[in-house]
Amino acid sequence: MNRWSPVEIKTILVPTDLRAESMNAVRYALTLAKQFDANLTLLHVLEEPYTSDTELEPGAQELPVLKKGNEERELALLEEEIRLEHRNCRSCFRVGIPFRQIVHEAENIAASLIVISSHSYRWLERLLHGSTAEILLHRTLCPVLVVKEPALGQDSEARETPAPR
Numbered sequence: 001m002n003r004w005s006p007v008e009i010k011t012i013l014v015p016t017d018l019r020a021e022s023m024n025a026v027r028y029a030l031t032l033a034k035q036f037d038a039n040l041t042l043l044h045v046l047e048e049p050y051t052s053d054t055e056l057e058p059g060a061q062e063l064p065v066l067k068k069g070n071e072e073r074e075l076a077l078l079e080e081e082i083r084l085e086h087r088n089c090r091s092c093f094r095v096g097i098p099f100r101q102i103v104h105e106a107e108n109i110a111a112s113l114i115v116i117s118s119h120s121y122r123w124l125e126r127l128l129h130g131s132t133a134e135i136l137l138h139r140t141l142c143p144v145l146v147v148k149e150p151a152l153g154q155d156s157e158a159r160e161t162p163a164p165r
Contacts, residue, residue: 008036008112009032009036009038009112009113010036010038010039010110010112011038011039011040011041011109011110011111011112011113012029012032012033012036012038012039012040012041012111012112012113012114012115013041013043013102013105013106013109013111013113013114013115014026014029014040014041014042014043014114014115014116015043015044015045015098015102015114015116016042016043016044016075016078016117017044017117018044018071018074018075018078021117022117024117024147024148025115025116025117025147026042026078026082026115028115028145028147029115030082030085030086032113032115032145033086033088033089034085034086037088038088038112038113039088039089039090039109040082040086040088040089040090041089041090041091041092041105041109041111042075042078042079042082042089042090042091042092043091043092043093043094043101043102043105044071044074044075044091044092044093044094045094045095045096045097045098045101045102046067046068046071046093046094046095046096047095047096047097047098048095048096068095071093072093075091075093076091078091079091092105099135099136099139102114102116102136102140103136103139103140106140106141106142107141111140111142112142112143113142113143113144113145114136114140114142114143114144114145115144115145115147116136116144116145116146116147117146117147117148118146118147118148
């Protein structure tokens, strides 16, 4: 194989937390999927905010179930919207530790590329444990494209500029 032969991208995994800010990574992944005629997999991981030994107030047990249902619907709507642009799109919803679920799904679908948004929030967690993107760089076999989120305070016009071609 020629060392300068073109890269083949057949399957792109794009983890998303469904926040508006993370849609920038989805945009990049969609652009690349269209360019390479690749399969696009949207992945959302619901991270449970408590452990089994945490006490919950009465009625609080339903909150994770409601959140899961809402996020599953939101992911399905996002998949439907993207399918209008690129038919080779599917979505996965998982519950667990985000980086573990992302690594597992990347292996499961034999991802050629992971496109993930960087997060500028949760500074203490990032300081102590590193970001999900940083962990992925060390735990996956495929390349990882980290897309920087738009800076806070940017006007909506700047956020709506098309992805690079």
